Amino acid sequence: MSDTTRENELVCVGAIAGAFGVRGEVRLKSFCADPAAIIDYAPLSTEDGSRTFSVDLTRSITNGFAAILSGVDTKEQADALKGLRLYAPRDRLPALPEDEYYHADLIGLLVVDTGGTELGRVKAVMDHGAGDLLEITGAGITGSILLPFTMDAVPTVDIEAGRIVADPPEGLF
Structure with a gap:
């Protein structure tokens, strides 16, 4: 993927969890490492670009912020x-x-083991509090497998080549 293509890509930085109060405020979940930094990236848009919103955080609430979105x-x-x-x-x-x-x-990258055998593809990246997990799906996998996203289990990530080299714990695959 060329750098020009990547610069124009959109990255999901948050989601609306519903209304907050009766005056048009929303419950905003931030996916940013520093949750309040979401306003630094505004205006934010829908994935298809059909709507754009300026964002004003009004206060912290459980699991996010109360925010005012333009319009x-x-x-x-x-x-x-x-x-x-x-x-x-x-x-x-x-x-x-x-x-x-x-x-x-990371989503969509091919996952291979240290011998080059294809294990699957990254379906999602999850964080349940103890570190990131890669959800891997593919042929021969019933459901999905959660691979710890650590240096030991995932020694190589090559975004440009579109693949991850994994050294999964014994018996995981």
Whole structure:
């Protein structure tokens, strides 16, 4: 993937969890490492770019923020946006250190073992509090497998080549 293509890509930085109050505020979940930094990447848009919103965080609430989005003035309008994911262009996001990745960059990558045998593809990246897990799906896998996203289990991530080399714990695959 060329750098020009990647600069124009959108990265999901948050989602609307529904209305907050009766004056058009929304419950905003931030997917940013520093949750309040989501406003630094505004205006945010829908994935297809059909709607764009300026964002003003009004206060912290459980699991996110209460926020005012431009063009959202009523509780009904806020409720109608529940589940909507918000995106920012990659070029507005900070560059990452060499050993860190945006989740969006990992999804879809081919996963091979240290011998080159195909294990599957990354379906999702999850964090349940004890570190990131890669959800791997593919032929020969019933359901999915959760691979710890650690240096031991995933020694190589090559975004440009579109693959991850994994050294999974014994018996995982």
